Amino acid sequence: MAVTIKDVARAAGVSPSTVCRALSTPELVRAETRERVQRSAAELDYSPNRAARGLITGRTGNLGLIVPDLGNPFFPGVVKGIQARAREADYAVFLADTDEDPAAEAQLVRTLAKQVDGIVLCSPRMSEQELRGVAALTPVVLLNRRVGRLPAITFDNVDGMRQAVTHLTALGHRRIAYVAGPRASWSNRERVRGLRLAIAAAGAELIEVGPVQPQFDGGVAAADQVLAAGVTAVIAYNDVIALGLLSRLNVRGIAVPAAISVLGFDDIALSAMVHPSLTTVGLPMKSCGRAGVDLLLGLLQDPDRFGSTRRELGTQLMVRGSTGPAPSA
Amino acid sequence: MAVTIKDVARAAGVSPSTVCRALSTPELVRAETRERVQRSAAELDYSPNRAARGLITGRTGNLGLIVPDLGNPFFPGVVKGIQARAREADYAVFLADTDEDPAAEAQLVRTLAKQVDGIVLCSPRMSEQELRGVAALTPVVLLNRRVGRLPAITFDNVDGMRQAVTHLTALGHRRIAYVAGPRASWSNRERVRGLRLAIAAAGAELIEVGPVQPQFDGGVAAADQVLAAGVTAVIAYNDVIALGLLSRLNVRGIAVPAAISVLGFDDIALSAMVHPSLTTVGLPMKSCGRAGVDLLLGLLQDPDRFGSTRRELGTQLMVRGSTGPAPSA
DNA sequence: GGAGAGTGTGAAATCCTTTGCGGAGGGTTG
DNA sequence: CAACCCTCCGCAAAGGATTTCACACTCTCC
The missing domain is CATH 3.40.50.2300 (Response regulator)
Structure with a gap:
């Protein structure tokens, strides 16, 4: 069915060993032979069976x-x-x-x-x-x-949080909420760490909300707590949560960013597509x-x-x- | 390095062939032997090398x-x-x-x-x-x-479009725009086909805009043409385009759905997360x-x-x- | 011209698994 | 007791590619 190294060998009038060498270690084969083999291989549209190769090379x-x-x-x-x-x-x-x-x-x-x-x-x-x-x-x-x-x-989650907090404090925010992601999440822990450092450095006040599931509904659920906390800005563990926040705030008639600023993490494609578009810490x-x-x-x-x-x-x-x-x- | 069928064979005191049979066609092996082999295989955490198997079975x-x-x-x-x-x-x-x-x-x-x-x-x-x-x-x-x-x-794109048009005409819409996806796209052609049928059946009027790239920016770009066409509703080739439309309409201060209704296709997760949330034809x-x-x-x-x-x-x-x-x- | 070095090629072993064939052993039947 | 059948299992080949080893050949140099 499929074309094997033997077919190429036959077509080029050499042994399978030579075909293998001509294709994988060309310098070991005389130029003339090499070209003949390569031509035959091309004509037959040969490519080595990776399973067979893997069997012997271990890769x-x-x-x-x-x-x-x-x-x-x-x-x-x-x-x-x-x-x-x-x-x-x-x-x-x-x-x-x-x-x-x-x-x-x-x-x-x-x-x-x-x-x-x-x-x-x-x-x-x-x-x-x-x-x-x-x-x-x-x-x-x-x-x-x-x-x-x-x-x-x-x-660099820590630096990302530093950027986020710097941005918010430059805008005059002093009381900032964080909607936490799952406690088991490594990146959540890192973000909290960076956040605390940055908040302390800025002399601002941090209110932690959650943790919530890192999904839209998590954000929706957290929004009311955030509002109750009387903050002027909120940072979400990730963009999806932030979108949930935005949605619920909209429903409750809270103006963003006039009444409260919202900041996400990740920069998923969606973040630029919603209204208002989401300020966020972009990850490459x-x-x-x-x-x-x-x-x-x-x-x-x-x-x-x-x-x-x-x-x-x-x-x-x-x-x-x-x-x-x-x-x- | 990895445990092979031989290791199992040795451990169970049988030949590799028997190991193979015991594992893949158990009924060909005496119960006692079979169990011994299976126990050894389990102990050694053996599983057959798929590459080697594929080589011979062709699968x-x-x-x-x-x-x-x-x-x-x-x-x-x-x-x-x-x-x-x-x-x-x-x-x-x-x-x-x-x-x-x-x-x-x-x-x-x-x-x-x-x-x-x-x-x-x-x-x-x-x-x-x-x-x-x-x-x-x-x-x-x-x-x-x-x-x-x-x-x-x-x-069933045709029926999807039927549902969409039925929904819009029931709401009183008579002039409806369609923002087309790529001409080369099969699903775009199908959707256009269904759309024309449904529009004709409803005795409504269709204005075709585009084609545009099936991306957010495509929708943004199409929005002004849609507005210029003086329609009361627009159906987009897909949700991402529809989101672009929504965004641009928002920027231009057009109320959705008060001034114009927007309808998408696909039901991507995002569609439920934006504001206003997007009416759309959901695909399983x-x-x-x-x-x-x-x-x-x-x-x-x-x-x-x-x-x-x-x-x-x-x-x-x-x-x-x-x-x-x-x-x- | 023959020894030695160097180059180019083929034969054969190997990777791991599956499977056709046949042998050994036990049981049944005439 | 012989012939036969079954069941169960091992041997060996096969699948496609890589790689070691050895052979054959050319060339160089003494």
């Missing part, structure tokens, strides 16, 4: 990618970056969506591990212990989470994906050098319509 | 999935459905994002074809001819597009993904029976805040 040419929920607009951006970079490097990508289930996550790593050279774990929800366990199984790169010395790409999602693949590939090449590399990517505040001067009391 | 246990753009919120929904169903059937999924490039699409099919048992093509952008070409290479199921007798899952994205995998797996089992199966999924109008009674002239 599959595949990467695994595990995400908690593609429905969360944060992830498609990261996935696209991973996709693109992997394809450039001639790797194929296995995708698995866990539906936010930590158990499924561990299970999937185990299943995938045998079919891939390494796995990119996007915002993994499983425990540190489990994470270390699966990292022993196969090369792993963490995205948006840091655990011990495991290779990881993260965002695509770069994160690319950097993750780069790190993983480096790690496969040279485990010693990259085995515990961690990179932190910068963030950028996107000032839009949902933040404005604090109302004069 | 990889993998599916390919090609989408134009994960950033378009329509696709993650479909992908999740595919994901979930494939995992249930013990298939792994290769994902590729083409960034809306028809050439990359064809190229990716060719590359993936050798590593998978079949491919799900999501809203393919390539020409009919190319599509037939790649369908000859490997089993293929089309999602959201129909070409000849190729297996496909589609939505997840079901579409699941149905696609079901069809593909059926096709792999029994090509004759499923070789040209096509299914059309129903749609459901979601009435929300962006549509209301036509302003009395």
